Amino acid sequence: MGAARIVSLENVSKSYGNKRALIDVNLQIRKGESFVLLGPNGSGKSTLLRILAGLLSPDDGRVELFEKSILKNRKEVQSRIGILFDHNAQWEKLTGYQSSWYFARSYGIHTDKARDNLDRLFLLYGLWENRDELISTYSYGMRRKLALIQAMSHNPRLLILDEPSMGLDYESRLALYRILKEESRRDTTVVLAINDVNEAALLAQRVAILNRGRIIITGKPEELKASLEALTLIVIWLGSPIPLTPLYEIEGVEQVEVCEETEDNIMLKILAQSQRSILTRIVREVVGRRGTIKALEVKEPDLGDVLLKFTSDEDM
Amino acid sequence: MLPSRLWQIEILEDIKNKKALILKFLLPLFFLSPLMTARLPENLKAVFFSLAVLFIGTFGSAVGLVRLRESKMLERLAILPKSRSILVSDYILSNAIFDILQMFAPLAVITLLGGPQPLRVLLVFICYITAILSANALGVLVSLITSSSGEVHLYAILTVLFIGGLSGLFILPTHGSLTTAFAMLPFRQLADSLIYAWGGTFPRLSLLAPFSGGVFFSIPLLLSSYLFRFH
Numbered sequence: 001m002g003a004a005r006i007v008s009l010e011n012v013s014k015s016y017g018n019k020r021a022l023i024d025v026n027l028q029i030r031k032g033e034s035f036v037l038l039g040p041n042g043s044g045k046s047t048l049l050r051i052l053a054g055l056l057s058p059d060d061g062r063v064e065l066f067e068k069s070i071l072k073n074r075k076e077v078q079s080r081i082g083i084l085f086d087h088n089a090q091w092e093k094l095t096g097y098q099s100s101w102y103f104a105r106s107y108g109i110h111t112d113k114a115r116d117n118l119d120r121l122f123l124l125y126g127l128w129e130n131r132d133e134l135i136s137t138y139s140y141g142m143r144r145k146l147a148l149i150q151a152m153s154h155n156p157r158l159l160i161l162d163e164p165s166m167g168l169d170y171e172s173r174l175a176l177y178r179i180l181k182e183e184s185r186r187d188t189t190v191v192l193a194i195n196d197v198n199e200a201a202l203l204a205q206r207v208a209i210l211n212r213g214r215i216i217i218t219g220k221p222e223e224l225k226a227s228l229e230a231l232t233l234i235v236i237w238l239g240s241p242i243p244l245t246p247l248y249e250i251e252g253v254e255q256v257e258v259c260e261e262t263e264d265n266i267m268l269k270i271l272a273q274s275q276r277s278i279l280t281r282i283v284r285e286v287v288g289r290r291g292t293i294k295a296l297e298v299k300e301p302d303l304g305d306v307l308l309k310f311t312s313d314e315d316m
Numbered sequence: 317m318l319p320s321r322l323w324q325i326e327i328l329e330d331i332k333n334k335k336a337l338i339l340k341f342l343l344p345l346f347f348l349s350p351l352m353t354a355r356l357p358e359n360l361k362a363v364f365f366s367l368a369v370l371f372i373g374t375f376g377s378a379v380g381l382v383r384l385r386e387s388k389m390l391e392r393l394a395i396l397p398k399s400r401s402i403l404v405s406d407y408i409l410s411n412a413i414f415d416i417l418q419m420f421a422p423l424a425v426i427t428l429l430g431g432p433q434p435l436r437v438l439l440v441f442i443c444y445i446t447a448i449l450s451a452n453a454l455g456v457l458v459s460l461i462t463s464s465s466g467e468v469h470l471y472a473i474l475t476v477l478f479i480g481g482l483s484g485l486f487i488l489p490t491h492g493s494l495t496t497a498f499a500m501l502p503f504r505q506l507a508d509s510l511i512y513a514w515g516g517t518f519p520r521l522s523l524l525a526p527f528s529g530g531v532f533f534s535i536p537l538l539l540s541s542y543l544f545r546f547h
Contacts, residue, residue, distance in 0.1 A: 016547065050546070053395050054394075054395065055391060055394055055395065055546050056546060056547075074397070075397040075398070075399070076397070078395060078396065078397040079397035081395075083395045085388070085391065085392070087388050089387050089388035089389045089391065089392055090389075091325055091329055091389070092329075093328070093329045093332035093333055094319075094325065094328060094329065094332075097318070098317070098318055098319060098325075098328065099325075101318040101319065101320070102318075102319050102320065102321075102322075102324075102325055103396070105320040106320075106396040106397070106398055107396070107397060108397070134332070
């Protein structure tokens with residue numbers, strides 16, 4: 001028998017006026033899974049997380065957390081989830097510890113347990129020394145850590161995190177990754193919305209790619225990369241711009257993307273079928289268009305290329 | 317102090333904001349000083365004081381709540397496994413406690429200068445607390461219909477004018493049944509209780525102040541789910 005379903009969405013749709021934010025979203029996330037939502041800005045990630053948090057009601061479809069409807073069992077379901085928003089709203093005139101105490105106690109945690117949990121988390125996130133300072137004196141990164149502490153203060157069984165590492169320094173990021181992996185080992189289900197594909201590859205056991213409110217593909221990171229197995233990624237640095245349309249016309253070229261562009265340095269990412277002659281044809285086309293190739297690299301596609309492929313296909 | 321309830325947080329925040337705290341206590345003294353010092357007819361003093369209670373309670377509560385919404389603190393509160401009506405009642409109570417304290421000095425001076433009859437002051441005190449709670453409850457209702465901090469002042473002033481008018485604080489209605497209905501409103505009851513404290517006739521309907529306040533207080537609690545509706 002498989003692990004219990006912690007998150008279940010069936011045909012969930014949500015619109016803001018005429019704008020469709022989510023369209024027929026189906027998703028199952030099992031106990032202990034670390035699940036990442038990837039997608040460009042405006043793809044519907046935050047709307048999906050807000051529906052899971054019980055802040056928004058879907059227009060259509062069914063949402064169940066812990067096999068219960070969040071709309072009908074709001075308090076019971078919310079007591080088992082910890083949420084980190086993409087903002088750091090705090091009571092500025094309170095100390096970090098006072099504010100976190102309120103959150104821990106609001107989840108019904110007994111005072112002794114609340115103290116134990118908070119002391120552990122403040123130490124874990126490196127905020128112990130600052131716990132009695134006013135939040136108004138905290139830096140952005142410290143506020144982010146504080147919000148993470150507050151999301152985890154009641155040992156939630158489901159963590160919903162929107163861009164958790166936003167604003168964190170390198171050391172804190174590593175600490176966060178370690179904590180999230182530890183939580184996953186303790187059978188806590190983690191749902192993350194992330195923009196950084198490298199971070200997603202590091203944290204995700206499964207990934208869903210969203211674009212324009214739809215889930216385009218779901219799978220393990222290696223499965224998604226395997227879906228591009230027949231493709232090669234060619235990265236070309238050019239000294240001057242060239243028209244992109246002729247590159248698209250080369251047989252076997254799937255996608256061309258300008259990734260960086262300064263006056264004399266342009267980086268092109270070309271996703272093309274792994275054919276022997278494709279590189280020659282691309283180079284010939286670039287040179288024929290008077291493009292100066294400064295460097296060229298042939299790589300295996302990574303998760304970022306998967307994201308690019310699936311979201312760009314939708315746009316076309 | 318480690319807060320476990322929203323009202324404790326609101327009070328802690330207010331206490332730690334020293335500048336705002338001083339202003340909160342000085343402004344009523346400043347604006348109500350004419351009532352305390354000038355020789356005005358008693359009914360005028362009573363009406364002005366009731367209007368001040370209505371104004372301060374409604375504005376403070378509405379502006380504070382819209383600010384909580386705009387800073388996204390309401391979103392953070394909405395994810396807690398707590399009853400939304402408890403959150404709203406905590407908010408009203410914490411604001412009311414401060415309003416009661418900040419208006420207490422002017423009230424004491426105005427009442428004492430009027431030469432009150434000691435036993436009658438008790439009714440003033442009950443009506444005063446009821447009116448402040450009701451004004452703060454009105455502020456929550458104002459924030460329900462307001463979408464931004466730019467709008468909140470407009471809706472708050474319209475509400476103060478409307479409720480002040482209904483309470484007969486601008487012009488007393490001449491029709492008998494209307495007078496009875498208006499006297500059921502907490503702000504009229506406060507004005508009537510003040511006049512009574514200075515030797516006026518006994519305002520029977522002011523005895524119903526706790527009931528009127530209960531009605532005002534329970535309306536935002538019943539509508540609390542709308543406050544936590546996000547788009």
